[in-house]
Amino acid sequence: MAAADVVISFMLLVSIYGILSLGLNVKYGHTGLLDFGHVGFYLIGAYTAALFVLGPDDPTDFTAYIIGLGNVPVVGTWPVAIAAATLLAGVIGGLVALPTIRLREDYLAITVLGVSVIFQRVIQSETWLANGPDALRGYSPPLQDLFPLAMETLVGPAMFGLIVAVVWGIATGALGRLRGSDSRLPLDGVYTVTTFGLTRLRRRTDALGSATTVSAAAGAVAGLLTFALLVAVDPLLSLGAVVSLYTWFVALVAVTHHYGGLGRREGLFGIALGTGLLVALLPLPLIDSVGLKSALALALLGALVAAYYLGVTRVDWLADVKLAVVGVGALWFVALWYFLLPILGPLGDGDVGGALNILVQNVVWLLGFGGDTGIGYAVVLVGELTVNVDYARFQLAAFVLFLAGLYYVLELAVRSPFGRVLRAVRNDETVVQSLGKDPFVYKVQTMVLGSALGGFAGALWAMYAQGLTFTTFAPRVTFITLLIMFLGGAGNNKGMILGAAIFWAFQQATTQLASFFPPAVRVNIQAFRLVVVGVLFLLVLYYVPEGLLGREEGTSSEVDG
Amino acid sequence: MSDAILEVDGLRKTFGGIVAVDGATFDIAEGSITGLIGPNGAGKTTTFNLISGFYEPDGGTVRYDGRDLQTIMRPHRDETVIWGGASGLTAGTLGGVVGLGPLGLGAAPAAGATVAGAALGAGGYLAKQRLTQRRPGHTNSRPYMLAREGLVRTFQLTRELGDMTALENLMLAPQGQAGENLANAWFRRGAVAEEEASVRERAEETLELLEIDHLRDEPAGNLSGGQRKLLELGRVLMLEPRVILLDEPVAGVNPALTEKLMARIEALRADGYTFCIVEHDMEVIMELSDTIIVMNEGKKLVEGQPDAIRNDEAVIDAYLGVG
Numbered sequence: 001m002a003a004a005d006v007v008i009s010f011m012l013l014v015s016i017y018g019i020l021s022l023g024l025n026v027k028y029g030h031t032g033l034l035d036f037g038h039v040g041f042y043l044i045g046a047y048t049a050a051l052f053v054l055g056p057d058d059p060t061d062f063t064a065y066i067i068g069l070g071n072v073p074v075v076g077t078w079p080v081a082i083a084a085a086t087l088l089a090g091v092i093g094g095l096v097a098l099p100t101i102r103l104r105e106d107y108l109a110i111t112v113l114g115v116s117v118i119f120q121r122v123i124q125s126e127t128w129l130a131n132g133p134d135a136l137r138g139y140s141p142p143l144q145d146l147f148p149l150a151m152e153t154l155v156g157p158a159m160f161g162l163i164v165a166v167v168w169g170i171a172t173g174a175l176g177r178l179r180g181s182d183s184r185l186p187l188d189g190v191y192t193v194t195t196f197g198l199t200r201l202r203r204r205t206d207a208l209g210s211a212t213t214v215s216a217a218a219g220a221v222a223g224l225l226t227f228a229l230l231v232a233v234d235p236l237l238s239l240g241a242v243v244s245l246y247t248w249f250v251a252l253v254a255v256t257h258h259y260g261g262l263g264r265r266e267g268l269f270g271i272a273l274g275t276g277l278l279v280a281l282l283p284l285p286l287i288d289s290v291g292l293k294s295a296l297a298l299a300l301l302g303a304l305v306a307a308y309y310l311g312v313t314r315v316d317w318l319a320d321v322k323l324a325v326v327g328v329g330a331l332w333f334v335a336l337w338y339f340l341l342p343i344l345g346p347l348g349d350g351d352v353g354g355a356l357n358i359l360v361q362n363v364v365w366l367l368g369f370g371g372d373t374g375i376g377y378a379v380v381l382v383g384e385l386t387v388n389v390d391y392a393r394f395q396l397a398a399f400v401l402f403l404a405g406l407y408y409v410l411e412l413a414v415r416s417p418f419g420r421v422l423r424a425v426r427n428d429e430t431v432v433q434s435l436g437k438d439p440f441v442y443k444v445q446t447m448v449l450g451s452a453l454g455g456f457a458g459a460l461w462a463m464y465a466q467g468l469t470f471t472t473f474a475p476r477v478t479f480i481t482l483l484i485m486f487l488g489g490a491g492n493n494k495g496m497i498l499g500a501a502i503f504w505a506f507q508q509a510t511t512q513l514a515s516f517f518p519p520a521v522r523v524n525i526q527a528f529r530l531v532v533v534g535v536l537f538l539l540v541l542y543y544v545p546e547g548l549l550g551r552e553e554g555t556s557s558e559v560d561g
Numbered sequence: 562m563s564d565a566i567l568e569v570d571g572l573r574k575t576f577g578g579i580v581a582v583d584g585a586t587f588d589i590a591e592g593s594i595t596g597l598i599g600p601n602g603a604g605k606t607t608t609f610n611l612i613s614g615f616y617e618p619d620g621g622t623v624r625y626d627g628r629d630l631q632t633i634m635r636p637h638r639d640e641t642v643i644w645g646g647a648s649g650l651t652a653g654t655l656g657g658v659v660g661l662g663p664l665g666l667g668a669a670p671a672a673g674a675t676v677a678g679a680a681l682g683a684g685g686y687l688a689k690q691r692l693t694q695r696r697p698g699h700t701n702s703r704p705y706m707l708a709r710e711g712l713v714r715t716f717q718l719t720r721e722l723g724d725m726t727a728l729e730n731l732m733l734a735p736q737g738q739a740g741e742n743l744a745n746a747w748f749r750r751g752a753v754a755e756e757e758a759s760v761r762e763r764a765e766e767t768l769e770l771l772e773i774d775h776l777r778d779e780p781a782g783n784l785s786g787g788q789r790k791l792l793e794l795g796r797v798l799m800l801e802p803r804v805i806l807l808d809e810p811v812a813g814v815n816p817a818l819t820e821k822l823m824a825r826i827e828a829l830r831a832d833g834y835t836f837c838i839v840e841h842d843m844e845v846i847m848e849l850s851d852t853i854i855v856m857n858e859g860k861k862l863v864e865g866q867p868d869a870i871r872n873d874e875a876v877i878d879a880y881l882g883v884g
Contacts, residue, residue: 066662095651098644128662412747417732417740417757420725424733427722434613434716435734435800436708437741445743551724 002358003338004365008392010508014500015399016460019406020477021484021496023453028482029490030414031446032426033101034109036478040116041093041451043473045085045458047123047130050468052081053139063138065130070139078142082459089455090448097447101440113475123470130468137467147391148373157230160389161223164243166397167366168194169219170404171250176211178250181257185249194246196221212408237377237387240367248363259328266321269311270328276304277333284516293516323548334505338362356382366393399460403497406453410493413449422446476530483537489547498548506533566591566626566804566835567612567712573620573859574607581607583859584621589804594826594836596850596867598843600880604859605839606717609806612837613714614704625712625804633710634701635694645686652682709736711803715810717839719789723782727773727792730781731764732757734799767795770825772818786813794822804835811845823849847871855879 020042027033055070057063070076100111123130130136149156172194179187192199195218226239259267280300287293312322342362346354360382361369367387368374374388413419421442424432429439462468484503488495507529514525540547565588574582582604589595597605610616612623614634623630656678660671693699707713722730738760739745740753768774771791776784781792790810797805810826811819823845826836840846846853847867855862855870857879863870870876 066658095647098647126662128665409747412750413743416743416746416753417738417760418743418746420729420733421741423725423729424722427724428720430615430716431720431722432733433615433704434708434714434720435796436705436713436736438703438705449743 002361002369003342004362005368005392006508006512007338007365008396010504011396012392012399012464013504013507014497015396015403016457016464017481017484017500017504018403018497019453019460020457021481021488021500022406022410022493023450023457024478024481024485025450025490025493025496026410026414026422026453027446027450029485029492030419030426031422031443032105033443033446033450034105035112035447035450036109036475036482037096037112037114037116038450038454038481039473039475039477040096040112040119041089041454042458042461042477043116043119043123043470044092045089045455046462046468046473047136047458048085048088048455049078049081049459049462050136050139051130052076052084053078054136055138063131063134063136064128065136066128078463082456085459085462086452086456089458090452093451093454094444094448096451097444101443101447113478116473116475116478120470120473123473133470135467135469139466141391141395141463141466143394144391147394148368148388151230151234151236151375154231156389157227159394160230160236160239161227163366163389163394163397164226164239165219165223166401167219167243167247168222169215170400171247172218173212173215173404175250175253176215178253178257181260183253183256183260185253185256187253190249194218194222234375236375236389237364237367237379237385240387241364244364244366247366255331259324259331262321262324262328263317266317266325267328269318270325271332273304273308273325273329274332274336276307277301277329278336280304281513284513290517290521323544330505353381353383357385360385368393395464399464402456402460406456407493407497410453414493418442479537480533483533483540486537486540486545486547489549489551491551492547492549494552495547495549503533506536564591565589567837568624569608569612569621570624571621572608572611572618572623574604574611574616575619580859582611582618585856585859585861586621587854587861587864589835589837590852591803591835592830592833593851594830594838594849596846596853597837597839597856598841598846598853599856599862602858603856603879605856606808607859608856609714609808609837609839613712613806614702614707615714617700617702619698625707625710630707631700634703634706636690636701636703641687641690645683645690648686649679649681649683652685653679656681708800708802711801712806713797713800713802713804714806715790715793715797715808717808717812719786719793721781721784721789721792723780725781726778727768727776727781727784728761728764728778730792731767731795731799732760734796735760735763736800764799767799771795772821787815787818790814791818791822798829802834804837805829807836807838807840809840810838811840811842819845 020038023041024035024038027035027038051065051067052069053076054065054068055076056068057065074080096112096115100108100115103111124133126132143159146155146159149159151157151160172191175187175191175194179191181187195214198214198217198221222243226243229235229239259270262270280297280303283293283296283300287296308326311318313319318325339359339362342358343355346352346358360379368390369388370386374386377385377387379385414422421432421437424435424437425439425442425446432439432442461472465472480503484496484499486499487502488497488499510525510529510532514522517525567589569585569587569589572582572585573580585604585608597608599605607616611618612630614630625633653675657671657675660666660674664674666674722733725733739749739756745753765774765777768777771794773784773788773791773795776788781789784792790813794807794810807826811822814822819842826838826849830836838846838849847870850867852864853867853870854864855873855876862875862879863873865873
């Protein structure tokens, strides 16, 4: 599996947990309702969606569930299932809120925790409802049978056009927001090109309202162009390369925008941190003895942490940028892992072509490589490449679109007068009362909105996991979501995405590291990382209680996503 | 001066064994400034909390603009319908699910169970509502209903919204903002933005009026005690009320600003606002008020013009603690 595939499955999880955390952030971050039972709405969303797309149950193979709408036209499709999951989770969130919301903060938290455990128990013990303690499976995600895409028909180009439209639209939207920053890169020129001159049109006619519409329109144009080109000729590899390179460019702009203010020595310290982390982990794949390699890796990691700690406590210029250097180090580490590590093997064997081949596969992340199906290309220097578009890419485009859309919708809500009342409720309900507004109504609305987002995330999880068991929906999930929220910064919607990314990066990294150990040890490592997550939670609450991004609120007349 | 806008009659409130307000009776005339004074523990703030709906009285009535406070605060009919409907919906859904699942009924009986559940749920809620309201001595405490009718208060210990800027504190107050409805915030952004602009303009004017416009974007939590008092007054003014209950408005405000604040209150009274003020600063309250009500041990002791109060034997005794 290429590194790109690892990153794609990672981003699917980030999208799901990002949406789940956005829901919790509406409740706690913006309105101050501490909901320890958020996972309950995730559960309701997941099971509702599954029951909508499952066919009628079949008693002969010991599956039983209350209702399976999969064979009903329209109703049994995924869009309806997701909508139903969102609505039902929202309604149940509101109903749970009615009796509980009058409780004080901590009592509320405990009560709702109880409610979520009740939901889980009901699923577990009521066998007629959703197959009881056994897994509920037997459905498949939408359009999966179209993949890998066949480019000979019209369907393949159309689907790839959709994927490109989403990726292009989101990348353009991001570039549009970064455009104002100082940069040596020709941002305005690139933006004009990638929006196909639509910004000009906007300036002249005012036909396209905001930057959001411009990027959506640019995405649509890019998708249509892709479709037309794929139907007319066969440039799948080049198209994938262009779109992928564009996203890398935007990512580069984002990184330079974010860390451009760092001086040279601060940047170098960050890079040293990242490299040091890589070096500290090197014993794991290279040494055979389990005891020796874990001792060595732990010692090196300890030295690295000690160096960082001494650095930020003793050196003045480091103390001000202690989080930024970690960010630089993490990005540098990821870059090394993504681009450099995969090609070290072939390079060691003197196989430059093979190394380039792998590099191209990772750079052109939008396309899948290898496999039996696909279009073969022979590229100079790089060699044979078999290109296809697999289902994970499609799912990624869909999930990221959902995440971006919900983020935008939520930003609109929290930056409106409605969001101002929510913040007032968080600050002091009595004041809200004295100003003629009923806090109860706003708290119920918050619970409905946050729970509906939890339900939406649950439906996506059902689609992603293709099977549900009650054990997945333990209270643990709520606390992971809380960690994500506090990590990113309660009250900051952007922080939810960052927090989810950090949490899943940790999970995936430890999974990868565990694979260097024999199976008996591997199980222990995977169990132990929950402990590490707990410690991480404590450290976050102790050292960065306001989160990595802090609060970012305030009403504005215009939100542009 | 016109008729009484607030009529307090035999108001009573106890906390455990302590009788905080014990049959207080007085009127506040529309367009007047009424001072409410008395020694510590006389029941002034409790009276305020009762008049503004934050406490439920144990006895007596308060009439605002001729209507009983309890009538104003009673849940509306449509509210009852919404909650009754929600209860019915929940009970009905549960009935249907249980009918289809554990009971294993067919579609028609399950539908019957749904309807029966819905009827039970809605009926139960309405019955409960009836019973609570019929109970003797039942009172409602929903102060936001009073604020909507134009009866607002400030707090003795200021309650600023600390995370929000001074400007946002003010912009929160105006009633009936379209953007406070989530649907409008999403689907009628043009109208909401227009309204926001006018609210913002008014808030900025109010900040200038109170001479705290330099603190516009400062989180209210960073303001000093006196500045918070001003901010609270501004917030109340943004609401465009009829009656303003001020609990110690000049405590902690510097003398120069106190002068301005008093002038401001006078001017607002001329515009038709009614004020009722609890204040310990005797000079301020004597100068400002048309009428002074002196409370002691939960009762009204004396009522009269400031000059008369100043020389009243009973008042002097109450303040000096002579029996």
